Amino acid sequence: MFKYVVKRVIAAIITLWALVTIVFFLVRLMPGDPFTSAKLTKEVAANMRSYYGFDKPLIQQYFTYLANLLHGNFGYSMKYTNKTVNYIIGQTFPYSADLGIRALVMAVSFGLVLGIIAARNRGKKLDFFCVIIAIIGTSIPDFIMGAILQYFFGIKWGLFPVAKYLGFRYTILPATALAFYTLASVSRIMRSSMLEVTSQDYIKTARSKGLSEFRITFKHQIRNAIMPVMTILGPTVAAVLTGTFVIESIFAIPGMGKYYVSSVNENDYAMILGMTVFYGFFLVLCNLIVDIMYGVADPRVRIGKR
Amino acid sequence: MSERENILELKNVVYSFHTYGGEVKAVRDVSYEVRQGEILGIVGESGCGKSVTAQCILRLNPEPPGFFEGGEILYKGQDVLKMSKKEIRKIRGREIGFVFQDPMTSLNPTMRVGAQIEEVFLGRTDVSKKEVKERAMDIMRLVGISDVEKRYKQYPHELSGGMKQRVMIAIALVSRPSVIICDEPTTSLDVTIEAQILDLLLELREKLGTSIIMITHDLGVISRLCDRVVVMYGGKIVEKGEIGEIFYNTAHPYTKGLMQSIAKLDTAKGEKLKPIEGTPPDLFAPPKGCPFAARCEYCMDVCEQLPPEAYTVADDHTTFCWLQHEMAPETDLKKATAKKGEV
Numbered sequence: 001m002f003k004y005v006v007k008r009v010i011a012a013i014i015t016l017w018a019l020v021t022i023v024f025f026l027v028r029l030m031p032g033d034p035f036t037s038a039k040l041t042k043e044v045a046a047n048m049r050s051y052y053g054f055d056k057p058l059i060q061q062y063f064t065y066l067a068n069l070l071h072g073n074f075g076y077s078m079k080y081t082n083k084t085v086n087y088i089i090g091q092t093f094p095y096s097a098d099l100g101i102r103a104l105v106m107a108v109s110f111g112l113v114l115g116i117i118a119a120r121n122r123g124k125k126l127d128f129f130c131v132i133i134a135i136i137g138t139s140i141p142d143f144i145m146g147a148i149l150q151y152f153f154g155i156k157w158g159l160f161p162v163a164k165y166l167g168f169r170y171t172i173l174p175a176t177a178l179a180f181y182t183l184a185s186v187s188r189i190m191r192s193s194m195l196e197v198t199s200q201d202y203i204k205t206a207r208s209k210g211l212s213e214f215r216i217t218f219k220h221q222i223r224n225a226i227m228p229v230m231t232i233l234g235p236t237v238a239a240v241l242t243g244t245f246v247i248e249s250i251f252a253i254p255g256m257g258k259y260y261v262s263s264v265n266e267n268d269y270a271m272i273l274g275m276t277v278f279y280g281f282f283l284v285l286c287n288l289i290v291d292i293m294y295g296v297a298d299p300r301v302r303i304g305k306r
Numbered sequence: 307m308s309e310r311e312n313i314l315e316l317k318n319v320v321y322s323f324h325t326y327g328g329e330v331k332a333v334r335d336v337s338y339e340v341r342q343g344e345i346l347g348i349v350g351e352s353g354c355g356k357s358v359t360a361q362c363i364l365r366l367n368p369e370p371p372g373f374f375e376g377g378e379i380l381y382k383g384q385d386v387l388k389m390s391k392k393e394i395r396k397i398r399g400r401e402i403g404f405v406f407q408d409p410m411t412s413l414n415p416t417m418r419v420g421a422q423i424e425e426v427f428l429g430r431t432d433v434s435k436k437e438v439k440e441r442a443m444d445i446m447r448l449v450g451i452s453d454v455e456k457r458y459k460q461y462p463h464e465l466s467g468g469m470k471q472r473v474m475i476a477i478a479l480v481s482r483p484s485v486i487i488c489d490e491p492t493t494s495l496d497v498t499i500e501a502q503i504l505d506l507l508l509e510l511r512e513k514l515g516t517s518i519i520m521i522t523h524d525l526g527v528i529s530r531l532c533d534r535v536v537v538m539y540g541g542k543i544v545e546k547g548e549i550g551e552i553f554y555n556t557a558h559p560y561t562k563g564l565m566q567s568i569a570k571l572d573t574a575k576g577e578k579l580k581p582i583e584g585t586p587p588d589l590f591a592p593p594k595g596c597p598f599a600a601r602c603e604y605c606m607d608v609c610e611q612l613p614p615e616a617y618t619v620a621d622d623h624t625t626f627c628w629l630q631h632e633m634a635p636e637t638d639l640k641k642a643t644a645k646k647g648e649v
Contacts, residue, residue: 207398209399
């Protein structure tokens with residue numbers, strides 16, 4: 001197991017290095033640079049370029065960046081003067097992560113329950129109801145979902161604050177809006193996976209032992225059905241925790257989301273790279289955790305000796 | 307042998323499935339009985355209703371789409387069909403064990419083997435936890451699993467096919483049921499393991515006095531193991547009785563066909579096996595006469611029109627075939643002793 005984790009960590013480092021390299025050179029291929037702006041005079045722009053080291057050969061810039069990265073230093077943002085990328089991420093990530101965790105807890109718990117209920121009541125009204133929720137969740141984009149929630153729960157009925165992120169009551173609407181899509185896909189996957197497990201031979205064996213339906217569902221079906229859900233959870237966790245542009249803009253949450261978009265628009269090389277590496281790191285980490293969790297849930301994929 | 311009392315009796319069981327294509331009449335008027343301590347073989351080709359009938363006993367068929375149209379299943383005199391879900395659960399595993407066809411898929415991959423055996427005792431207050439573990443380990447030893455301490459903690463994927471089937475048998479046996487139903491337990495195993503499993507079943511019958519229902523399509527297995535045989539075709543019983551009678555005094559063309567399609571040691575070189583031509587009947591619209599009529603070399607007009615009556619050929623030998631009728635022509639299957647009679 002230890003050997004396996006070490007191997008995976010090494011693979012993860014190589015993945016991240018490849019990511020950094022590709023993105024580093026790709027951004028340079030974009031037209032313009034952070035300082036091509038009508039407002040800057042040519043001299044100022046040239047000064048800025050040399051200040052950030054753009055006048056040095058590209059390959060030298062690349063190695064300088066890598067060396068800084070090894071120290072955990074993403075460098076200075078080229079648009080937000082005097083702020084490091086680390087500082088910006090440190091300021092905004094806690095909000096995104098907080099919102100993301102709430103949304104995830106909601107999505108996974110309700111998604112699993114809905115999926116299980118739907119599968120147990122296949123073809124009945126309850127199943128139909130769960131399927132409708134799943135369809136709504138997957139087909140309505142999050143910005144519409146967010147707006148609908150704001151309109152009804154925030155403005156019309158006044159149950160929750162419409163925007164800002166100042167306390168528990170503020171978190172409910174954005175977390176729900178963010179959770180909906182994941183909730184819907186978790187419930188759909190869990191439903192079909194449960195149905196598949198139900199027709200397995202070992203369920204018949206369990207039944208032939210005289211076990212109760214409750215025991216069969218919980219001990220024999222769910223654990224075997226949960227694997228496909230775990231598979232989608234890796235990338236989903238990474239995506240949800242690191243912030244989403246749309247939900248955070250709609251609910252005026254000071255999260256990371258907006259920097260994904262603005263950094264690209266503004267050619268802010270350091271920000272683009274910083275965000276990408278941060279996200280990539282998260283994604284790789286989540287997938288690694290999921291892979292280890294597989295072994296916990298299913299002894300067949302457990303690696304090495306226990 | 308025939309003096310023993312019936313522990314399980316199926317009377318005129320009719321069982322069907324609702325499907326999109328219509329109603330599949332899987333079991334049509336099947337009656338047989340299992341006596342104390344005997345091994346009853348049920349033989350027939352795929353889809354003839356032998357497994358469905360056996361699963362009816364524990365009501366393991368998915369319902370819906372399956373449903374009973376009639377009949378009685380008496381276990382120790384009590385009708386299983388009239389029992390509540392709770393009462394049936396008490397019979398499952400505890401009174402009647404079930405060994406399924408494919409050991410590779412019939413064990414839960416995420417549970418340790420020992421826990422899966424112990425589960426049979428779940429919800430029972432009459433045995434302590436310690437006792438449960440002891441009994442689980444004893445039964446594992448009994449079915450020939452070596453290194454029980456280690457196996458107990460292993461997962462199914464760490465065992466070989468034969469070992470898994472032994473675990474299945476251990477699950478079926480652990481609470482000392484009066485009957486175990488083996489649904490083609492050796493079909494997916496190779497022949498050496500098959501022989502071991504069959505020996506094991508014989509040995510267990512000797513030691514524990516368990517009645518066994520052995521479902522198979524292999525007459526070799528039947529001849530080796532069983533005291534009595536039920537031959538099924540197209541959802542119906544065509545012939546049943548004591549094993550010697552069925553093998554050496556065959557009275558039904560289908561049984562005869564089955565025997566002829568097996569390779570024997572004394573088959574001459576170059577001589578071909580004789581298959582039964584044709585395909586089994588469509589159970590969406592079962593034939594109104596004898597189910598075997600369309601494939602039968604002896605087929606008469608009456609066979610296509612009317613379901614055959616029961617004929618008692620000998621003490622413990624019944625066949626459902628018009629050839630035994632007094633007006634039927636003389637054939638090699640017609641028995642002088644055959645009397646029209648109830649089952």
